[in-house]
Amino acid sequence: MAFDSFEVVPAVDVQDGEVVQLVQGERGTERRYGDPVEAARRWVEAGARTLHLVDLDGAFDGERANADAVGRILDATSVDVQLGGGIRTVADATELLERGVDRVILGTAAVETPEVVGEISAHHPGSVMVSLDAKDGEVVVEGWTEGTGLDPVEAAQRYADLGAGAILFTNVDVEGRQTGVETGPVRRLADSVDVPVVASGGVADVEDVVELRDAGAAAVVVGTALYEGNFTLAEAQAAVDSEG
Known part of the structure; x- marks a missing residue:
């Protein structure tokens, strides 16, 4: 799985059936942005080639909770969709891929069970994006609440060897703050694996998007900055296309 060219990917994070954006992934910090299907349609109309969907309730509680919203988005759009949150088994993943989710x-x-990456990839090559969320340089799980002791680079290499089609790297230290990105961790990851690295966290302006592209990311997921109108999707995509 590869992105043909650098993409700016809008985030549609769903909690209790609504689009929200959290600060550093913490419940209670959310800003609400309305209906997920309307948001998805808006981003597609604005030029999105991929949508990044997250079932936040699923991420926190360990089981998918916003299947209805996800299904409606799949029915309402025709772009690539990557989905996370509460996907814990091969059966979960297979059901979603057969339903129309691309990654x-x-x-x-x-x-917890690295072998699921290989099992899913064997039947659906390139369809698994492994999410490495880092806090203070350590991979964290369970909605960013538990440390694992894993180094992001070592973890990325392991999952690429297991068949992962891409790595999603979220820097929790800057996530949702709109204070700017940290390119060092992204560059180290991109240099360490042959699969695409998708960056997320901290984007405040178009310059941040360009910096992540220059650090080796294949795409960047943007949430709060787009919803708050810091820049438009078209402006961000144009910036990286014109300097590519």
Whole structure:
């Protein structure tokens, strides 16, 4: 699985059936942005080639909770969709891939049972995106609440060897703050694996998007900055296309 060219990917994070954005992944910090299907349609109309969907209730509680919203988005759009949150088993992933999801994002499941990455990839090559969320340089799981002791680079290499089609790297230290990105961790990851690295966390302006592209990311997921109108999707994509 590869992105043909650098993409700016809008985030549609769903909690209790609504689009929200959290600060550093913490419940209670959310800003609400309405209906997920309307948000998804808006981003597709604005030029999104991929949508990044997260079932936040699933991420926190360990089981998918917003299947209805996800299904409606799949029915309402025709772009690539990558989905994470509460996907813990091969059966979960297979069901979603057969339903129309293009990439399943595994976080906690990949850490706890790494073999599921290979099992899913064997039947659906390139369909697994492993989510490595880092806090203070350590991979964290369970909705960013538990440390694992894993180094992101070593983990990325292991999952690439197991068949992961891409790595989603979220820097929890800057996530949701709109204070700017840290390119060092992204560059180290991108240099360490042959699969695409998708960056997430901290984007405040178009310059941040360009910096992540220059650090070796294949795409960047943007949430709060787009919803708050810091820049438009078209402006961000144009910036990386014109400097590519």
